[in-house]
Amino acid sequence: MAADLQAKYQKLAQEYSKLRAQNQVLKKAVVDEQGQGASLKEELKMKDQSVRKLQQEMDSLTFRNQQLAKRVELLQEELVTTEAKGKKSKQKSVDPPTQMNQQRQSVFDEDLQNKIQENEHLHRQIQEAQAKHKQTETDFRERLLVLEKDAMQHEAVIDTLKKKYMDTIEKLQNDKANLEVKSHSWEREAKDCRLRTEECQQQLKNIHTDLSSRLDQSISIIQDKVPFNDTRFAEYSVLDVPVHDRRHQLKARDVSGQALAFLQDLVGALLNLHTYTEQRIQIYPIDSATDTISPLNQKFSEYLHENASYVRPLEEGMLHLFESITEETVTSLETTVKLKPFSDVFTTYVCFLKKILPYQLKSLEEECEYSVCTANLQARNMELQSDMKKMTAVFEKLQVYISLLTLPSTKPEMLLQTNYNIVFTQLAACLHSLHDVMKDISKHYSKKVSLEQELPTITQKLKNTNDCILSSVVALSNVTGKIGTFFSNNLDFFTVPSVYSSRIAMSVIDPVAAECMLANKKKAAAYIKSLKKLRPGSVPYEEALANRKTILSSTESREGLSQQVQQSQEKIVKLEQEKEHWMLEAQLAKIKLEKENRRLTELESQLKTTVTGKMPFGSIQENGTVHKIEEELQLVEKDSKEPVRSTSLVGMLTTSINNEIPDAESREQLIKSHYMMRVADLTAQLQIADSKSVHFYTEDELTTTKRSYEDQLSMMSDHLCSMNETLSKQREEIDSLRMGSKGNTKKNRGR
Secondary structure, eight states, X not given: XXXXXXXXXXXXXXXXXXXXXXXXXXXXXXXXXXXXXXXXXXXXXXXXXXXXXHHHHHHHXXXXXXXXXXXXXXXXXXXXXXXXXXXXXXXXXXXXXXXXXXXXXXXXXXXHHHHHHHHHHHHHHHHHHHHHHHHHHHHHHHHHHHHHHHHHHHHHHHHHHHHHHHHHHHHHHHHHHHHHHHHHHHHHHHHHHHHHHXXXXXXXXXXXXXXXXXXXXXXXXXXXXXXXXXXXXXXXXXXXXXXXXXXXXXXXXXXXXXXXXXXXXXXXXXXXXXXXXXXXXXXXSSOTTTSOOOHHHHHHHHHHHTHHHHHHHHHHHHHHHHHHOOSSSOOSXXXXXXXXXXXXXXXXXXXXXXXXXXXXXXXXXXXXTSTTOOHHHHHHHHXXXXXXXXXXXXXXXXXXXXXXXXXXXXXXXXXXXXXXXXXXXXXXXXXXXXXXXXXHHHHHHHHHHHHHHTOTTOOHHHHHHHHHHHXXXXXXXXXXXXXXXXXXXXXXXXXXXXXXXXXXXXXXXXXXXXXXXXXXXHHHHHHHHHHHSOXXXXXXXXXXXXXXXXXXXXXXXXXXXXXXXHHHHHHHXXXXXXXXXXXXXXXXHHHHHHHHHHHHHHHHHHHXXXXXXXXXXXXXXXXXHHHHHHHXXXXXXXXXXXXXXXXXXXXXXXXXXXXXXXXXXXXXXXXXXXXXXXXXXXXXXXXXXXXXXXXXXXHHHHHHHHHHHHHHHHHXXXXXXXXXHHHHHHHHHHHHHHHHHHHXXXXXXXX
16 A cells, blocks of 8 residues: 555656646746737837828828928919919010019929929828838737737646646645555554564564474484484485375366366367357458458458367367376376476467457457448447457466466476465466356357347348357357366365375475386386286206206307308308399399390381382392391390400309490499398398397207208299299390391391
C-alpha cells in the first residue's frame, strides 16, 4: 500500500510539474500577445494622428479652394465689367489700355488654370489618403479582434489550468495527509513487529540451546551404539532406493490414464474447431468457389491447415508420459522426465495459437465490414474477439505452470519443493478459468449462429459448417469442465509428497541422482529375482576328472589343429586366386565376344549393302568395299591369335585382347573394382576362419570345417569348369561366324 501511494504521489507531482511548466509557457504567450496588442494600439493611435493631420490639411485646402473660387468669381465679374466698358469705349481709339487689359486677362486665365489643376491634384491625394486610411483602419480592427479572441482563449485556458492545479494540489494534500496517517500506523506496526522479533529471537535462542543439547546427546548415542551410519551425507542418501509404494504407483497409473483419455477428447475437439473454422473462412463472407477470398483470410486458412502438426503431438506426448508411469517405477516430479517433451509440445501449440490470434481477430473485423452484417451480429463478433483473446491468455498461463512442473526433473534448483502445492493449485484454477472461457465462447457463438440463420444470403453449406463449429465448441466446453473437475478432485494426490521426496527432506534433488536411483531400483529388483531362481546341480567328481582329461588332450592337439587350419587356409587362398583368374578371363572374353558380335553385324550389313546394291558388277567402288572387308577380317584373325598376358595380386591372367577391346581405363577400373571386392570378401572370410579356429578345440569340429572347405572348393572347381565350357562354346561360335564371313566374302568375289 505504501509503495502504491508513493507511486501515485510521484505521478501527481510529475503531472503538477508538467502543468506548472505549461502554465509558465501560456503566461509568456499571453504577455507576448498583450505586448503585441499594446504595440498595435500605439500604431493605431499614430495612424489616427496622421489621419487627423491629413484631415486638417484637407480642410485647409478646401478653405483655400473656396478663397480661390471667390477670387475667380471676382475676376470673372471684373472681366465682365471690363468687357462692358470696352464695348462702350470702342469708338474711342485708345489702344494701350485694351492691350493692358488683355495681358491681365491672359495672366488671370493662366493663374486660374494652374489653381484648378492644383486643386484637382489635391483632391486626388485626399481621396487616396482616405482610402489608405480606411484600409489600414479595417486591417487593424480585424487584427485587434483576433488578438482579443486569442487573449480571451488564453485567459480561459489559464483559468482552467488554475482550477486543475488547485484540484491536484488539494488531492496531493489529501494524499499526503493519508500517507502521513498510514506512515504513523506502519511505524506502530513496525514497533510491534520489533517487539515480536525480539521475543522470537529469545525463543529461538532457547530452542537452539535445547536442540544443541539434544544433538550432542544423539551424536553420543550414535557413536556409541550405531556401528554404521548411512545417512551421514545427504547427497549420497539421494541414491537410496525408497520403499516401494504399490498403491501410489497404481493411483498414478490410473490418474495418468484418465488424463490421457481427457486429453485425447481435447485434441479431437481442437482439431475439429480449427478444421471447421478453416472451412468457414473458405465460404464466408466470400465463397472461394465463386470468388477469391481476401489475402488475410487466405493466410489464416493456410495457418489453420497446419493445425494437426501442432495438436497431434499433444496426444503423443501424453501417451509417452502415460507409458513411462508403470507399477515398478517411482513416480514423482523429480523422476517424470517425460513431462518435459509434453511441455515443449504444449509450448509449440501455444505459439501456434498466438500466431493465428491476430488473423482471427482481423477475420472477425472483416465479417463486421460485410454489408449484410447487422449491429447485433457485430456485437457478437466483438464478444468473440474478446473471448479468443482470453482463451489464448489462459493457454499461455497453462503453458507457464506446466513448464514450472518440468523444472524438478530438469533444473531442480529453480523450483523449491515448498512451491509445488502453489503451482498445482494455480494450475487447477487456470483449468477452471479455461472452462469458463469456453462456456462464454459457446454461448456467444450460438447467438452468432442464430443471427446468421436469419440472413438472406446464408447457404446450406455455411449452416452445416456453423453447426459443426458449434458442436466442437460445446465439446471443448464439456472436455475442459471434465478436466477441471478431474484435476480438482485429484489435487490432494498431486500435492502429497512422494516417498522419495519425503526421505530426502527439503534438499534439492538432482535429476541425474533420480535416474541413478531408478537404475539402482531395477538392479535391486533383478537381484532379488535372481535369488529366487534355483541353483543348478553341481558336477560329480568323476565327471569333472574326465572333463579335465579331455581338456588336456584338446590343448595338446591344439597345435596340430592350428597347422591343419593354416594349410587349409593356404589351399583356400590358391583356389581363390584361380577362381579370380578364371572370373576375370570370363569377363574379358565376354567383352571381346560383344565387340566381335558388333563387328560381325557391321560386316554383315556392309555385305548386304554391297550384294543388294544397284551398282554394276565389277565396279571400282564394290571392289574397294570387298577389299576393305577382307582386310578387316584378316585383322580380326590376327588380333584373336595374339595372346596378351596380364599379371595381378591374385594370379596370372592370360587373355586375347583386341586393340579396341576393352579400353585401358574401363579395363583397369573393372579389374580394380573386382579386386577390391574380392579382397574385402577374403578378409571377411579370413576373420571368420580365425574366429572359428579359436573355438575349434576338438577333432570333430575340425573335420566339419575341412568338409565345409572341401565342399566349397568342389563347388568352385565345378563353377570354373562350367565357365571353361561356356568360354569354349563362345570361341566355337566366334570361329563359326568367322568361317561364315569368309565364305560370304569368297562368294562376293566369285560374283
